[in-house]
Amino acid sequence: MESVRLAQGGRGYRASGSLLGVWSPAPTLLVLHVVGHGLGDFATPINDEFDRTAAGGARVHVFIDLERMPGYDSPLRIRCTEHFRERLQCFEGFHIFVPSRVVALGVAVANVALRGIVTVHATRPPFTRALDNQLALHRVSGFSSDVLAS
Numbered sequence: 001m002e003s004v005r006l007a008q009g010g011r012g013y014r015a016s017g018s019l020l021g022v023w024s025p026a027p028t029l030l031v032l033h034v035v036g037h038g039l040g041d042f043a044t045p046i047n048d049e050f051d052r053t054a055a056g057g058a059r060v061h062v063f064i065d066l067e068r069m070p071g072y073d074s075p076l077r078i079r080c081t082e083h084f085r086e087r088l089q090c091f092e093g094f095h096i097f098v099p100s101r102v103v104a105l106g107v108a109v110a111n112v113a114l115r116g117i118v119t120v121h122a123t124r125p126p127f128t129r130a131l132d133n134q135l136a137l138h139r140v141s142g143f144s145s146d147v148l149a150s
Contacts, residue, residue, distance in 0.1 A: 001015040008142065008143050009023065009025070010023040012025075013045050013097070018037045018039050018042075019033075019034070019036060020034055021034075022049050025103075025138070026138035026140050027053070028053060028061060029053075029061050029063075029140070030062045031148070032046060032063070032064075032073075033148050034065070036068070037071055037072065038077075043076050050083070054090040060092055063097075064096045064097070065148045066097060067098075067099055067124065069100070070102070071102060071103065081110040084114055085113050085114055094117050095127055095130050096120055097124060099123065107120055108120070116143040
């Protein structure tokens, strides 16, 4: 995978025409964005970034934008779900924006394994509101939810 820099301080991982975007706009806030097919290889940077954010027992708010992910490799869902299931106590909130019915079905399966901690958003406005609320609570400057639309 190729590492790339993204707008507003983000890091990206690009492979096979797909992109994983990662932002940490506050110490306990993790924002992820997948464009293109969700590659199984994306599980490693997702899980590593979650562990870094949750280090020292921090409770993390996670936001994942899957609007432009039409499908995914099963290992991506399986590896992330297993990793997160082992760390349920580290979640303060977990929001996923997923308009695709196919991808939403995979998220629903993962959410069962995660004991229902995921708030699934089928449209952008409630997802963006939840993210913007966290950005305001953390007094984040230099980062906007608008970056996910680019």
